[in-house]
Amino acid sequence: MDIVELIPSLRPIVAAIDELEERHGRTFLVGGAVRDTIIGAEAIDLDLAIEGAGIDFARDLAATLGGLATPYGDFGTATVAFAQGSFDVASTRSELYASQGALPTVEPAGIDEDLLRRDFTMNAMAVALDSAERGLLIDPLDGEADIASGTVRVIHDASFADDPTRIVRAARYEARFRFGLDSHSEALARSSVKAGHVSKLSATRIGSELSILSREETGIEGFARLDELGAARALHPSLDFAPVAIADMKSAEALNERLGAGAQAWRLRLAVATRAFEPTERIRWLDSLQLARPDVDVIDRAAGSAPELNARSVEAVSLFDLHQALTGEPLEAVVIALAAADTTTSGREKLGSFLTTLRHVNLTVTGDDLAKLGLAESPAVGRVLNRLQQKKLDGEFATVAEELEAARELIRSGEFN
Ligand code: CTP
Numbered sequence: 001m002d003i004v005e006l007i008p009s010l011r012p013i014v015a016a017i018d019e020l021e022e023r024h025g026r027t028f029l030v031g032g033a034v035r036d037t038i039i040g041a042e043a044i045d046l047d048l049a050i051e052g053a054g055i056d057f058a059r060d061l062a063a064t065l066g067g068l069a070t071p072y073g074d075f076g077t078a079t080v081a082f083a084q085g086s087f088d089v090a091s092t093r094s095e096l097y098a099s100q101g102a103l104p105t106v107e108p109a110g111i112d113e114d115l116l117r118r119d120f121t122m123n124a125m126a127v128a129l130d131s132a133e134r135g136l137l138i139d140p141l142d143g144e145a146d147i148a149s150g151t152v153r154v155i156h157d158a159s160f161a162d163d164p165t166r167i168v169r170a171a172r173y174e175a176r177f178r179f180g181l182d183s184h185s186e187a188l189a190r191s192s193v194k195a196g197h198v199s200k201l202s203a204t205r206i207g208s209e210l211s212i213l214s215r216e217e218t219g220i221e222g223f224a225r226l227d228e229l230g231a232a233r234a235l236h237p238s239l240d241f242a243p244v245a246i247a248d249m250k251s252a253e254a255l256n257e258r259l260g261a262g263a264q265a266w267r268l269r270l271a272v273a274t275r276a277f278e279p280t281e282r283i284r285w286l287d288s289l290q291l292a293r294p295d296v297d298v299i300d301r302a303a304g305s306a307p308e309l310n311a312r313s314v315e316a317v318s319l320f321d322l323h324q325a326l327t328g329e330p331l332e333a334v335v336i337a338l339a340a341a342d343t344t345t346s347g348r349e350k351l352g353s354f355l356t357t358l359r360h361v362n363l364t365v366t367g368d369d370l371a372k373l374g375l376a377e378s379p380a381v382g383r384v385l386n387r388l389q390q391k392k393l394d395g396e397f398a399t400v401a402e403e404l405e406a407a408r409e410l411i412r413s414g415e416f417n
Contacts, residue, residue: 003034003127004135007043009085016064017129024060025052028092028111028126028138035122038147039177046087049126051110054078054091061089075106093117097162104162112140119166120173121146121153150179160192164201167192167231168209168222175221189229198234206235207289215266220249223273236285238277248272252339261355263302263331267295271302271336279304302332309337310347319358319393320386326354327362334359361393364400365407373404375411383416 004010010029017027027050033043050057054076055069062069067082069089076091092114095104104117115124121143128136137144146153152173160166167189170181181189192198198206213222226232227241249272256263274282282303286296309329316322326334338351365388367381375381388407397403410416 001038002135003029003037003137004129006037007033007046009043009046010129012065012082012084013046013048013061013087014129014134016061018131019064020057020060024057025050026111026133027051027057027129029129030114030126031118031123034125034127034137035143035147038125038144046085048087048089048129049092049111049114050089051092054089058089076108097158111138115140116155118155119159119163119169121151121155122173124155146182150177152179152181152185154185154188157188160189161195161197164192164197165205165209167198167229168206168213168226171222171225171229171231172209172213172216172219174225175218176216186229189231193230193234196234198231201235203285203288204290207291210235211266211289211291214269219266219269220246220253223249223269236277238274238281240273240276245272245275248339252335255339256335259335259352259355261331261335263335267299267302267330267332268335270299271332274299275303275306277303298330298332301330302336305329305333306337306340309333310341310345310351313337313341313347313350313354314345316350318390320390322350322354323358323361323389323393326351327359331355331359358393363389363392363403365403369404370407370411373408373411378417380416384410387416 004014007029017024027048029046030049031047033046036043055071055078058069058071058078058080062080062082065080065082067080069078069080071078075093078089080087080089092109092111093106094109094113095106095117097104111126115126115138118124121141123143124139124141125143126138128134128138141155152170154160154166170185170189174180213219216222223232223241224243224246226235227243227246232239232241249269252268252272253265255261256265256268270286274286277285279300283296283300286299291299309326312325313322316325334351334355338348338355341348341351363385365385367377367385370381370384371377375384384407387410388403391397391406392403397406
């Protein structure tokens with residue numbers, strides 16, 4: 001298999017490396033792109049490693065490609081962006097973990113050592129990019145055989161203890177590729193959890209791995225696996241990836257798809273997973289995952305509002321009441337309320353009809369239009385808009401012109417002043 005040939009986005013980069021040949025060390029494609037190409041999947045993120053100064057190399061490559069190199073971190077790492085895409089560059093290095101869960105001490109090293117510092121055998125492969133040895137697969141731990149047998153295997157026994165975020169990564173890879181940890185690696189993961197390594201991790205470090213997992217197509221299976229490994233409660237005592245929560249995530253997601261409700265699956269998942277949190281603790285923990293503020297707000301609302309939204313829907317006596325009761329709520333919150341609603345109350349049907357139909361029935365006419373029709377800014381504006389919304393929900397308008405005409409009539413009648 002010629003991995004370099006199989007990745008079209010590498011072509012301009014390899015051509016640029018050829019132009020630079022005199023000025024840098026041995027260069028490799030490493031990690032996920034090699035793994036994915038061997039698996040037969042598309043390589044999306046390209047990571048290059050160089051036995052030399054990564055940032056200088058990235059700058060030279062960027063200049064040759066007409067792009068820009070942006071250095072980051074302390075490990076000779078940079079991102080190169082150019083017209084046809086972007087890729088990361090790093091200096092090959094070894095890592096020494098002085099204490100468990102802390103960040104490692106880093107030293108420059110050759111490619112072999114660089115591969116040995118990595119998480120799993122399937123991620124510890126490199127392909128040479130320099131013309132002299134281009135396409136050569138460096139696979140010191142036989143990651144290729146582990147890929148063939150569908151095995152997620154740690155490279156050494158201290159791997160999870162050194163970096164417990166790898167337990168979340170293992171669950172992600174198992175779920176994504178339908179692979180399984182080999183029994184020794186699994187035993188190591190379980191004893192690392194038991195030894196408290198996961199609980200000692202900072203939320204920021206675990207946060208980025210958890211948020212990547214929650215956005216994967218097979219993220220729910222990954223959550224279930226973390227529960228099975230005993231890691232979920234170690235991540236946070238209130239975090240719920242237990243079978244009932246997993247089933248609820250699946251039904252919320254299925255409802256969302258069936259109704260075309262427009263909620264984001266990953267936010268639904270995290271809302272279910274955090275529903276047992278005490279509210280201020282939930283916000284604190286979600287914030288520590290480094291999610292964007294609007295995502296935190298939506299997940300928090302969706303996690304904590306099901307009974308309230310259900311009650312509001314049950315109480316609504318008209319379509320207008322129902323529309324008012326739920327408009328402005330995150331779709332994730334309405335989907336979760338629906339998934340949790342008791343089938344014997346009217347809440348279920350009403351929440352469903354809001355998601356499928358009512359949420360789309362919104363006025364085209366605005367307060368500005370009413371002003372143009374002569375209605376000055378006043379409480380009457382809100383009253384006219386509400387009346388129009390009611391009529392719209394009752395199916396009285398087929399066109400914008402009809403909405404405007406009704407607005408004109410209502411204003412003329414003067415009954416809302
Ligand atoms: N890595 C590691 N331990 C971690 C994180 C990363 O050993 N806790 C190594 C792995 O070799 C991994 C590489 O760093 O292949 C790059 O990490 P990342 O970008 O997270 O993963 P990818 O391999 O690119 O794969 P994916 O994004 O598909 O997970």
